[in-house]
Amino acid sequence: MSDSTFYNQITETFHWFHQNPELSFEEYETTGRIREFLEYYNIRILDLDLKTGLAAEIQGGNDGPVIALRCDIDALPVQEETELPYASAITGKMHACGHDFHTTVMLYVAKELQEQRKHLHGRIRILFQPAEESSVGALEVIKTKVLDDVGGIYGLHTDITLPVGTVGIVSGSVTAAVDRFTVRLTGKGTHAAHPQDGIDPVLTASQIVTLAQSIVSRNIDPFSQGLLSITRVAAGNTWNVIPQTAELEGTVRTMGRHNRRRFRTLVQHIALSQGAEAEIEWLAGPPATNNAPCFEPVAAAVATEQGLKVKTSSPSLGGEDFAFYQEKIPGFFIRIGTGESYPNHHPKFQVDTNALKPAIDYFTALAQKTLFAIKSGELIPAQEEASDD
Ligand SMILES: [Zn+2]
Numbered sequence: 001m002s003d004s005t006f007y008n009q010i011t012e013t014f015h016w017f018h019q020n021p022e023l024s025f026e027e028y029e030t031t032g033r034i035r036e037f038l039e040y041y042n043i044r045i046l047d048l049d050l051k052t053g054l055a056a057e058i059q060g061g062n063d064g065p066v067i068a069l070r071c072d073i074d075a076l077p078v079q080e081e082t083e084l085p086y087a088s089a090i091t092g093k094m095h096a097c098g099h100d101f102h103t104t105v106m107l108y109v110a111k112e113l114q115e116q117r118k119h120l121h122g123r124i125r126i127l128f129q130p131a132e133e134s135s136v137g138a139l140e141v142i143k144t145k146v147l148d149d150v151g152g153i154y155g156l157h158t159d160i161t162l163p164v165g166t167v168g169i170v171s172g173s174v175t176a177a178v179d180r181f182t183v184r185l186t187g188k189g190t191h192a193a194h195p196q197d198g199i200d201p202v203l204t205a206s207q208i209v210t211l212a213q214s215i216v217s218r219n220i221d222p223f224s225q226g227l228l229s230i231t232r233v234a235a236g237n238t239w240n241v242i243p244q245t246a247e248l249e250g251t252v253r254t255m256g257r258h259n260r261r262r263f264r265t266l267v268q269h270i271a272l273s274q275g276a277e278a279e280i281e282w283l284a285g286p287p288a289t290n291n292a293p294c295f296e297p298v299a300a301a302v303a304t305e306q307g308l309k310v311k312t313s314s315p316s317l318g319g320e321d322f323a324f325y326q327e328k329i330p331g332f333f334i335r336i337g338t339g340e341s342y343p344n345h346h347p348k349f350q351v352d353t354n355a356l357k358p359a360i361d362y363f364t365a366l367a368q369k370t371l372f373a374i375k376s377g378e379l380i381p382a383q384e385e386a387s388d389d
């Protein structure tokens with residue numbers, strides 16, 4: 001097949017996914033299209049116990065380890081405003097995070113690896129993961145045990161800050177742990193003129209708002225990134241009543257794992273000191289991604305061999321459920337330059353389709369080289385502990 005025919009075939013696949021976005025856990029047509037593609041190229045499909053999403057497996061001609069490549073396949077409830085000829089055909093839904101790009105890349109990586117399978121040393125499992133945007137798809141995939149014998153995992157994401165032909169590579173955290181909390185305080189309502197008869201939850205809430213910032217300034221290593229924002233405060237409904245309750249809501253974003261505890265202790269102790277009661281509802285999102293340094297040399301070397309530029313990814317306080325895999329097995333999350341655009345999740349977000357082919361070639365070579373490096377003992381997959389901030 002000529003290069004231009006191959007290029008057209010890839011972009012056609014990408015256009016189809018872009019035109020047919022589906023939300024988290026509703027990726028039925030998307031999964032159907034992935035299945036059809038894999039069946040066409042005789043690639044083994046692993047029937048996972050999942051409603052949407054699936055895995056493909058390529059068995060090499062030689063013995064060796066098992067590694068995984070992961071892409072996400074879901075879209076967002078965003079009305080597209082790009083005016084692209086292949087814009088979303090579905091009202092109110094859009095691939096505004098580039099997961100259509102990820103899916104297309106991994107389908108063609110599967111095809112390429114399948115063609116080269118005789119030369120592979122081990123097995124490659126490609127995960128087409130549902131529901132990244134709802135932050136829980138990875139947990140569903142983990143439950144299927146498809147990763148139980150996997151030694152290492154790679155993930156990818158489009159990056160609008162990097163030009164086409166550039167990859168962003170860095171060890172350690174690249175995205176943050178994103179948690180959300182609600183604090184419900186119960187004091188004792190009373191007349192504003194008789195504070196001694198009540199317990200003022202407004203005062204307690206105010207102390208929490210102020211002292212919570214001491215976690216960022218006093219408990220986190222100044223060289224680590226982290227933030228705590230209390231974004232909603234609600235209490236009372238008139239001027240001469242000390243209310244019975246108060247409520248706070250906010251988010252904690254950190255690059256480490258361990259400082260979530262500190263907030264609970266602080267809130268409980270402040271409440272206790274005032275005689276108020278505090279109930280904390282904590283909605284834990286994914287932890288921070290934690291790229292295992294052992295993969296960095298091979299990820300960078302393959303990029304250079306492929307004629308790609310390597311940049312150090314700057315960390316983001318956004319979240320990514322790939323981090324759940326990295327809690328189980330060593331993994332590495334790589335950013336792929338897709339050219340300038342409106343930001344991810346914006347109705348005018350878009351990727352440059354010229355970035356497809358280099359990404360396919362890159363991950364094909366990376367999978368091959370990683371298997372070989374593990375088999376030859378040159379690479380020993382291992383996860384370093386996340387920093388204790
Ligand atoms: Zn997203």
Ligand SMILES: [Zn+2]
Nearest residue numbers: 097098099157
């Ligand atoms: Zn995304």
